[in-house]
Amino acid sequence: MNSNLSIACCPPLLEGRLTSSDASYLASIFRVLGEPARLQILSLIAAQPSQEVYACELVETLGISQPTVSHHLKVLYEAGLVTKERRGTSIFYRILPERLAMLREALS
Amino acid sequence: MNSNLSIACCPPLLEGRLTSSDASYLASIFRVLGEPARLQILSLIAAQPSQEVYACELVETLGISQPTVSHHLKVLYEAGLVTKERRGTSIFYRILPERLAMLREALS
Numbered sequence: 131m132n133s134n135l136s137i138a139c140c141p142p143l144l145e146g147r148l149t150s151s152d153a154s155y156l157a158s159i160f161r162v163l164g165e166p167a168r169l170q171i172l173s174l175i176a177a178q179p180s181q182e183v184y185a186c187e188l189v190e191t192l193g194i195s196q197p198t199v200s201h202h203l204k205v206l207y208e209a210g211l212v213t214k215e216r217r218g219t220s221i222f223y224r225i226l227p228e229r230l231a232m233l234r235e236a237l238s
Numbered sequence: 239m240n241s242n243l244s245i246a247c248c249p250p251l252l253e254g255r256l257t258s259s260d261a262s263y264l265a266s267i268f269r270v271l272g273e274p275a276r277l278q279i280l281s282l283i284a285a286q287p288s289q290e291v292y293a294c295e296l297v298e299t300l301g302i303s304q305p306t307v308s309h310h311l312k313v314l315y316e317a318g319l320v321t322k323e324r325r326g327t328s329i330f331y332r333i334l335p336e337r338l339a340m341l342r343e344a345l346s
Contacts, residue, residue: 143277144284144333153274153281160277164269166261169251173261176252225252234342 142238156236159229162209167194168202172211175225184220250346264344267337270317275302276310280319283333292328 141148148156163169170192175183188199203223206212211230212223249256256264271277278300283291296307311331314320319338320331 143281144335144338146281147285148278148281150274150278153277157272157274157277160268161272164265164272166258166265169261169265169268170256170258173251173254173256177255227252230252230345234345237338237342237345 141236143236144238156233159209159211159233162205162211163233165202165205167192167198168206171199171202171206172225175212175223182222182224184222186220249344251344252346264341267317267319267341270313270319271341273310273313275300275306276314279307279310279314280333283320283331290330290332292330294328 141152143156171183171188174188174191175181185196185199185203188194188203189196192199194202203212203214207214207223209229210226213226215222215224249260251264279296282296282299283289293304293307293311296302296311297304300307302310311320311322315322315331317337318334321334323330323332
């Protein structure tokens with residue numbers, strides 16, 4: 131998975147029987163969200179007026195070590211939940227709202 | 239957690255910084271959904287004309303062992319994602335749509 135993959139996923143959970151592969155894919159995204167620090171990272175990004183953060187800001191704000199923050203950002207990126215953009219020596223992360231919309235749709 | 243607890247949970251993920259306890263609670267529900275068989279169980283329940291199943295139907299349809307199905311149903315019940323009702327010797331399970339609505343709200 132990465133953020134370049136198609137956003138389209140699965141039929142809504144309540145509107146028909148999920149195939150095994152749809153269920154595996156969807157479950158893999160939910161597992162990414164099943165970690166409190168990742169949810170806090172997403173909500174922190176969304177709370178920024180600029181709608182973006184760079185990793186060091188998260189280290190300071192969440193009080194989590196830099197390697198742990200980097201790991202969570204990598205997982206969020208690979209799941210297509212955030213995008214990243216290098217500017218100078220910093221990498222800025224933004225939420226990919228389409229992926230959250232896909233999950234909302236899947237839960238309907 | 240169980241289905242008798244309040245459905246209200248957390249502010250939307252993208253509308254403010256999640257508290258640590260909200261993030262932990264929400265992550266615990268996403269972890270429950272992070273298992274393909276549980277998603278298939280939910281979609282199978284929703285696909286029934288009666289909107290309910292009893293455990294033996296799931297064993298037959300999903301081809302998962304009875305102890306595994308029982309375990310997943312227990313986890314779904316404790317997360318408040320399904321309700322259960324004993325009738326005679328069978329226990330019938332139904333989806334609690336309010337909990338899915340809460341998750342959709344949290345992802346907005």
